[in-house]
Amino acid sequence: MKGNKNMASMGSSGFLIIPWLLLAESAALFSAGVSSGKSTPAVFVFGDSILDTGNNNYLPTLSKCNFPPYGRNFPGGKPTGxxxxxxxxxxxxxxxxxxxxxxxxxxxxxxxxQDLSTGVAFASAFLVTQASESIVELYKLGARKIGVFSTLVSGCVPEGRTVGGGEERKCAENFNELAKIYNGKLSFEMDYLNKQLPGVKMVFVDLFSPLLGIIKDPETYGFAVTKEGCCGTGYIEAAVLCNQLSPFTCANTSEYIFWDSVHPTEKANRILVSKVRDYINELL
Structure with a gap:
């Protein structure tokens, strides 16, 4: 393996993302090649499959997606994980x-x-209950500007509807309520750490509300299908259940908010990022 993959090396990096957490370090800590106070030299990602760029390819897990039809709209049509x-x-x-x-x-x-100096993704399964402790550790490594991503609207993803939405496949409101409770506790913990860690700046980044807004008003964003994912039936397929043999996979991904039963399409991801850009700009 090329390069030195020591976690301590992140002390000179610029931007970190943790499962539903976004951490940005002060540009002053990474001065080489930085031309302005708001330049961000690197991005590091910690998280789950919503953020992962392919780490599960190298882990002993059945939760993989390095096969078609995943990646069909990726450059070259390549499944990357x-x-x-x-x-x-x-x-x-x-x-x-x-x-x-x-x-x-x-x-x-x-x-x-060079890859390591400009950022990589560490994302795979990560316990959110460890978020506070992990943030403190990353703070010790030099992170100073911290944004916290909320969890998604879990009761309205296709899998949530399948499990708890009844025959009409409504949003499972009990799942959404749990997500709201989680987001509230996470926001409270970030407020606490913001006061306890000298020199730190934290921003809570709400992904729950913008995704719910897209689901409630899909036509505004050019979507036609909200209750199912594109892959297979769209009810339960994800990871190994979403594969080349999955029947009924859609032809036009752009009509769908969700690619499989859990994960948004690239089109939906782009809209979400556009809606949280102001939060990110606050950190820079």
Missing amino acids: RFTDGKVISDLIAGDLGIKDLLPPYLDPNLGA
Whole structure:
């Protein structure tokens, strides 16, 4: 494996994303090649499959998606381990910041020193209950500007509707209520840490509300299908259940908010990133 993948090296990096957490370091800590106070030299991602750019390819897990039809709208139509048809949120944020178009997975054995200096994705399964402790550790490594992503509207993703939405496949409001409780506690914890950690700046980034807004008013954003994912029946298919043999996979991904039963399409991801751009700009 090329390069030195030591976590301590993040002390000189610029931007970190953790599962529903976005951490941006002061540009002053990474002065080489930085031309202005608001430049962001690197992006690092920690999270789950919503953010992952392919780490599960290198892990002993059945939760993989490095096979068609995943990635069919990715450059070259290549399945990369991203749980969508194209790019994920972490790719799009890195691109918006002008760092790189695609964020490579940290576990890729072909990564070089340049990849590590401009950012990689560590995203895979990560317990949100460890978020506070992890933020403190990253703070010790130099993170100072911290944004916290909320969880998504879990009761309205296709899988949530299948499990708890009844025959009409309504949003499972009990799941949404749990998500709201979680988001409230996470926001409260971030407020606490904001007061406890000297020199830190934290912003809570709400993804729940904008995604719910897209689901409630799909036509405004050019979507036609809200209750099912594109892959297979769209009810339960994700990871290995979404594959080349899955029947009924849609022909036009752009009509769908969700690619599979859990993960948004690249089109939906782009809209979400556009809606949280102001939060990100606050950190820079």
